Every structure is written in C-alpha cells, then in structure tokens.
Amino acid sequence: EPLFENMTTWPTPIMEIVNDDLNLKYYTNPDVPAKLREIGRKTSKAFGVDRRFVHLEFFRLTQDRKGLGKKGEFAGLEVNMRPPGGYTPDMMNFAHSTDVYQIYADMVAFDERRIPESDDKYYCVYAGRKDGHSYVRTHEEIMAKYGEAMVMQEEMPPVNWPQMGRVMYTVKLKTKREVNAFIKFVHEEKK
Incomplete structure (x- = not known):
C-alpha cells in the first residue's frame, strides 16, 4: 500500500500552453478520488512498483473515446x-501539510512512513505569467490580495519561460472556488 498519494490537476496540456502561448495553471488537490486511487494502485502493482517515489499520469476523458473509455473516466498516459x-x-508538501522528501527517506531507511498524515489539507495552485501578455492586474495587486496565502513567488529561469511562464505565483487555498478565482485574478488579460 502506498505511503503517500496525491492528485495534481493540469487543466491545459503543456503542449497547448507552449504552442498557443497560454499561461500555465495547475494545482495539487487536497484529496484523491477513490476511482483514481484504485486505478493508480492497480497500475503500480502491474508495473511492480515497490519502494519508489513514482508519479503516474492519467487523462480524465472529456468525451467518450472508443478504445479508451467514457466521459469522466481516467485513461493512462505515463508511468514515471x-x-x-x-x-x-x-x-x-504545501497541499498536504507534510514533507514528501522525508516520507521517502523514511521509507528507504526504515521501510515505513514516520510522519503522520495531516488533516490540514489544501489546494496548492501554481499560476505562471508570460511576457507579451497584457494583464489586468499588477504584481503588487496580486501580492496585496494573495500575499498571506502565497507560499512561493519568483521569476523562473529563462529556459522554463515557454511552458512555466516568466513569473510564477503559488498559493495555498481551501476551496475549488478560491482556486478558480485566484487563477482568474492572476491570468485575466486586458481586452
């Protein structure tokens, strides 16, 4: 049984972000849906995953796809x-109020998880901004509104600008409604 499980949501595929010059947004969720947990565990077992820090990638189908599944179901993409x-x-770490590096180290050294699971869970949201876009709100306005929730904020290395954006803002929030409001606040562009 896994010592730690997480779900990260990427609303827009990275290829579209780069090809269409879109802003990146993604977030870790406070919980993993039961069906995804089941599929993830079956996938790990099928690949013989044992005592590793891995991540699996799935698509949630937005429409029925012959040979893949029905709308809303998960389809496997990668095992990393x-x-x-x-x-x-x-x-x-921010979303689950934990330390995944320590969980992994404890697994390697002691074959167990020594950090208790926290009930203090959040969405942790990344929103990147690119050059060449005309944003409604300034950096100062973002920091004034979300500064207390901000867990990371910096200029990214130039090699990452096409996909991650030049400037990133990462916050911890409690609800999906807050997630959507934050993304809109950071990414909204002048018309």
Whole structure:
C-alpha cells in the first residue's frame, strides 16, 4: 500500500500552453478520488512498483473515446519511476501539510512512513505569467490580495519561460472556488 498519494490537476496540456502561448495553471488537490486511487494502485502493482517515489499520469476523458473509455473516466498516459518535476513535490508538501522528501527517506531507511498524515489539507495552485501578455492586474495587486496565502513567488529561469511562464505565483487555498478565482485574478488579460 502506498505511503503517500496525491492528485495534481493540469487543466491545459503543456503542449497547448507552449504552442498557443497560454499561461500555465495547475494545482495539487487536497484529496484523491477513490476511482483514481484504485486505478493508480492497480497500475503500480502491474508495473511492480515497490519502494519508489513514482508519479503516474492519467487523462480524465472529456468525451467518450472508443478504445479508451467514457466521459469522466481516467485513461493512462505515463508511468514515471521518479518524482514529478519542477515545484510539484513542494506543492504536494504545501497541499498536504507534510514533507514528501522525508516520507521517502523514511521509507528507504526504515521501510515505513514516520510522519503522520495531516488533516490540514489544501489546494496548492501554481499560476505562471508570460511576457507579451497584457494583464489586468499588477504584481503588487496580486501580492496585496494573495500575499498571506502565497507560499512561493519568483521569476523562473529563462529556459522554463515557454511552458512555466516568466513569473510564477503559488498559493495555498481551501476551496475549488478560491482556486478558480485566484487563477482568474492572476491570468485575466486586458481586452
């Protein structure tokens, strides 16, 4: 049985973000849906995953797809025998009020999880901004409204600008409604 499970949502595929010059938004969820948990565990078992920090990628189908499944179901994309990239492990820490690196270290050293699971869970949301876009709100306005919820904010390395944006804002929020409001506040562009 896994020592830690998380679900990260990418509303827009990374290829579309780069090809269409869109702003990146993604978030870790406070909980994993039961069906995804079941599929993830079956996938891990099928690949013989044992004592590893892995991440699995699935699509949630937006329409019925012959050979894949029905609208709303999960379809497998990748099995990665490594942690997710970028700031995602940090976002998992913020969302679950934990330390995934320590959980992994304890598994390697002691074959168990020594950090208790916290009931203090959040959505942790990343919103990146790109050059060449005319945003409604300034950096100062974002910080004034979301500064207390902000867990990370910085300029990204230039190599990441096409996909991650030049400037990133990452916050901890309690509800999906707050997630959507934050993304809109950061990404809304002048018409």
